[in-house]
Amino acid sequence: xxxPLVAILSGAGISTDSGIPDYRGPNGLWRRDPEAExxxxxxxxxxxxxxxxxxxxxxxxNHTLKAExxxxxxxxxxxxxxxxxxxxxxxNVDGLxxxxxxxxxxxxELHGSARSVVCTRCHARGTMEDALARVEAGEDDxxxxxxxxxxxxxxxxxxxxxxxxxxxxxxxxxxxCTVFIAVGSSLQVHPAAGLAGVAADHGAxxxxxxxxxxxxxxxxxxxxxxxIGTALPALLRTLSEGARVREA
Ligand code: ZN
Numbered sequence: 001x002x003x004p005l006v007a008i009l010s011g012a013g014i015s016t017d018s019g020i021p022d023y024r025g026p027n028g029l030w031r032r033d034p035e036a037e038x039x040x041x042x043x044x045x046x047x048x049x050x051x052x053x054x055x056x057x058x059x060x061x062n063h064t065l066k067a068e069x070x071x072x073x074x075x076x077x078x079x080x081x082x083x084x085x086x087x088x089x090x091x092n093v094d095g096l097x098x099x100x101x102x103x104x105x106x107x108x109e110l111h112g113s114a115r116s117v118v119c120t121r122c123h124a125r126g127t128m129e130d131a132l133a134r135v136e137a138g139e140d141d142x143x144x145x146x147x148x149x150x151x152x153x154x155x156x157x158x159x160x161x162x163x164x165x166x167x168x169x170x171x172x173x174x175x176x177c178t179v180f181i182a183v184g185s186s187l188q189v190h191p192a193a194g195l196a197g198v199a200a201d202h203g204a205x206x207x208x209x210x211x212x213x214x215x216x217x218x219x220x221x222x223x224x225x226x227x228i229g230t231a232l233p234a235l236l237r238t239l240s241e242g243a244r245v246r247e248a
Contacts, residue, residue, distance in 0.1 A: 007177035013184020069100035121149025
């Protein structure tokens with residue numbers, strides 16, 4: 001891994017302009033609706049076929065897969081293309097950073113991806129698109145094609161642990177970066193939130209771009225409250241211009 005210069009932790013706020021609501025945050029849709037939260041809680045999902053059927057119906061109806069990247073996602077991809085080493089650590093499962101053109105290897109998806117499915121028994125993976133096509137065709141709880149096990153979205157459900165490998169890489173990036181930008185994250189969901197503190201502890205310049213105050217504001221070198229869709233592209237332009245000046 002080359003030494004990352006800019007680490008970007010992105011949360012739900014970066015994707016609201018793409019029409020994706022905050023599902024997972026402290027005030028997210030799931031936390032406010034206990035019945036909906038069951039659909040994404042591992043224990044209930046595994047124990048109850050009815051929960052799984054409702055969960056597949058919910059996935060069919062939600063529009064995450066149809067969402068398009070917005071100006072903020074594009075600005076991050078642009079920064080990478082300009083030659084600045086970038087790593088994105090995201091709390092989002094929408095895959096919009098990659099759709100905007102950021103290479104997948106530069107994105108650490110802490111909560112997995114809603115664009116894939118995974119078997120809970122043999123860990124075989126497939127695309128959500130294919131699984132939803134099976135639901136559409138009448139399989140209301142499609143099993144794994146390899147082993148017949150329970151299939152789920154490749155996202156980290158409530159009651160599941162984050163992938164230690166992904167978390168370890170996120171930790172390493174946070175320690176090594178020189179600038180850490182937390183964008184659209186309330187910085188209240190751990191362990192993701194703690195990465196901002198880790199970066200600051202290791203000497204990174206901490207920049208927070210979020211409409212609301214966060215628990216890490218007092219550690220930030222810069223706080224930006226303006227809308228992400230315009231504020232992030234402006235901020236990243238100054239970073240890439242700064243990098244060019246240093247090269248010259
Ligand atoms: Zn399987």
